Amino acid sequence: MLPEHDLTSDLASSLSRLTEEVGREHERAAHREQIIDRLHAENQQLRHGLLQEALTPVRNGLYRLHDTVAREAARLEPGHARDLFEAIAEEVAEVLARTGADRIEVTAGDPYDPNLHRPAGTAEGPANTVVGVVSDGFRCGDRVLRKAGVVIGKEEIS
Amino acid sequence: MAVHGIDLGTTYSCIASVDEVSRPTVHRNTEDTDTTPSVVFFETPENVVVGQTAKDSAVLEPDLVVSRIKRDMGLDVTRTMHGRPYTPEEISAFVLRKLAADAEMATGSHVEDVVITVPAYFGAAERDATRKAGQIAGLNVIDIISEPIAAAITYGVLNPGENCRILVYDLGGGTFDTTVITLQGGDIEVVCTDGDHELGGADWDDRLVELLAERFRLEHPDVTDPLDDKQTEQQLRRDAEELKKSLTSRTKHTVRVMHDGRVAKAEVSREDFERLTRDLLDRTIEITRRTLATAHAKGVESFDHLVLVGGSSKMPAVAETLAKELGVQPRLQDPDLAVAKGAALYAFEETYRRLLAGGAREQAEEMAARAGLSSGEQQRIAGRTIKTVASRAFGIKAVSVNTRREYVAHLVQANDPLPADVTEGFATLDDYQTRVAIEVMEQAGAEASEAVEDNNRIAEGDLAIPPGKPAGFPIEVTFTLDTSGLLHVTAREHETGQELSLNVQIGGMTEEDVAESRASLSHLTVS
Incomplete structure (x- = not known):
C-alpha cells in the first residue's frame, strides 16, 4: 500500500x-x-x-x-x-x-432617389426630379425587388 | 480577425472568407447580391457610389461613372473627376472599400488582411497596381494570386492528396482565359496561360439581341428599328439573357418581340443559338488547344481535370463541346464564385503558414481552432506551398555591339518558375561612358520577342560609370521576381561598387503617393 x-x-x-x-x-x-x-x-x-x-x-x-x-x-x-x-x-x-411584390408609388415631381429609381434617361425638367415613369418598381417590405425605371429632369438640354 | 479573399473582376467583384466550419463563404453586399458591379460613380467631390446604383447612374452622369477600370491597371493614366485626377489604383480602391465595408456589415468583423486575385496574364505592373489599390483602400494585402490558381484551390481542396493536372477554362462576362495548372503533393503550379480579353459572355448576348431584332425587322419592315428605341433595346437585352438561361434547360423557347405596336414571334431553338454562336465557342476551343500545346512543350502532356470558371461557362454547349473536343468531362461548380472562394481559402492557409513560420504557434492554433480544423488538416495546410511562374518575359534594352541594333535581352522568360533570381553580365558600348541607362522591359504580346516594339518599358534608371573607362566595361544586372510577380532590378559595376536599385514603379505611384492617396481618400465616403 x-x-x-x-x-x-x-x-x-x-x-x-x-x-x-x-x-x-x-x-x-x-x-x-x-x-x-x-x-x-x-x-x-x-x-x-x-x-x-x-x-x-x-x-x-x-x-x-x-x-x-x-x-x-x-x-x-x-x-x-x-x-x-x-x-x-x-x-x-x-x-x-x-x-x-408591392408597387413602388412614383409620380412625376418626386425627388430622384437612387435607392428606389433606376434612371432610364434624361429629359428637360427640374433637375434631380422624376419627370416620367417608364416602368413600375416593386418592393417586398423594405427590400427593393426592382427599381422603378424613371426619366430624370436635367435643366438645360441643348 | 478573419482574413478575406477578393475577386476584383473587370465587370463584377466578390469577397469571401473562411467560416467557423472551415468552408469558404461569399459575403453578400448590402444590395443582397453575391457579386458587386465593379463600377464607380463620383457622385460629389465627397461621396463615391460603387455597385449597381453606380452602374444605373451612368445614364444620368456618364462622365462621372467609371467601369472596367481593371483594363487600365498598371497604365499611367488618370481620370479627372470634380477637378481631381484619379489613378486606376485609386478607382479600384473604391471598389475594394465597398466590398470590405459590405462584408463588415454582413459579418460584423473588421476586414483588414486580404488576398486579391488577378488574371494569370497580369504582369508585374498590373500586379503591383492591384496591391497598391488594396493599400489605398486601407487593407493589408498579404498576397496577390492568379485567378485560375484561386479556382484550382477551390477544386484542389476538395481532393486533398490527389496529384493532378488541371486545365482552367474561364469564360467571364467580357474576358476569356485558359490556364494549365499542376497540383502535386498539394503544391499548385501555373504551367502556362493564354486567352482573349475581348471575348466573353456579352458577345453571346449580343448575337441573341441581334437575332431577335432581325426576326422583328423581317416581319415588320415598315416600322422603326427595335434597336433604335432605348426601351425596346433594354427589353431585348433582358429577353436575350432570359432566353440564354432558358435554353440551358429547354431545347427551344419563344420570345415575343414587341415594338412600335407590333409583335414578332421569335422561336429560338438551342441548335439555332449554338449555330449562331459557334464561331465564338470555336474561338475559345482554338485558344484552349493553343494553351495545351504550350503546356505539352513544357512537359505537361495531358490533363486530368477540366475546371470551368466564369458565369458564361454555364451554357451547356460549353461543357458539351469541351468534353467532345478534349475527351475529358468538365467540372462545373459555383463558376461565378470559385475565384473569390479560392482566394479566401488561400488567404486563410497563407496566414496560418505565416503565423507558424513567424513562431506564433499559439495564434496559428487559435485561428485553426476557430475554423474547426483537425490537427491532421492543420499539418496538411502547414506543408502546402504554392509555386507560380512568370506570366511574361522580362529584360533590359540592350544594343548589339556590331550592328548597333537595339533589342531586348530577356533575363526572365515567360513561364520560368518563381521566385526567379537571374544575373547577367553586360558591358558599356562606348569609350568613356559616364552612365548607362537601364531600361526595364516587359513582354507586351502573347509571344516573347526581342524587338523593342514588342515590349513595354516598365522602369528605368541610370547607373554611373567611373570616369575614363574604355568600351566593354563590365556591368551586372540582376532581376529578382517574387512569387506574386513583383520585380526588383539591381544593376551594379564592381570596381567602385556603384549600385542602382529599381523597384518596378508603375503608373507613377510611389509608396509615398500610395500613403498620401490613402490619407486623402479616406475622407471620402463610399456607399
Missing part, C-alpha cells in the same frame, strides 16, 4: 487534469452551441430566401408582361382598347402583389 500523502497528491493531480479537460470540453461544446444557434438562424432565413428565390423567375415574367402591356396602353388613343390594356396591366400588378 502506498503512503497516504502520495495517494492524496496523485488524486489531486488527476482531479486537476480532469477539471482542465472538462473545462476544455465545455469550451468546445459552447463553441458548437454558438455555431448551431447561428446555423439555425441562418436556416430560418434561408428557407424564407429560397421561397423568395423560387418566385424570382415568375416575378420576372410578370414584370415583363406588366411593362409591355402598360407600354402598349400608353401608345393607344383614349378609348376602350386603351382601358382594356390598362386593366390588364393592373391585373398583373395585382398578381405580383399577391406574391409579396
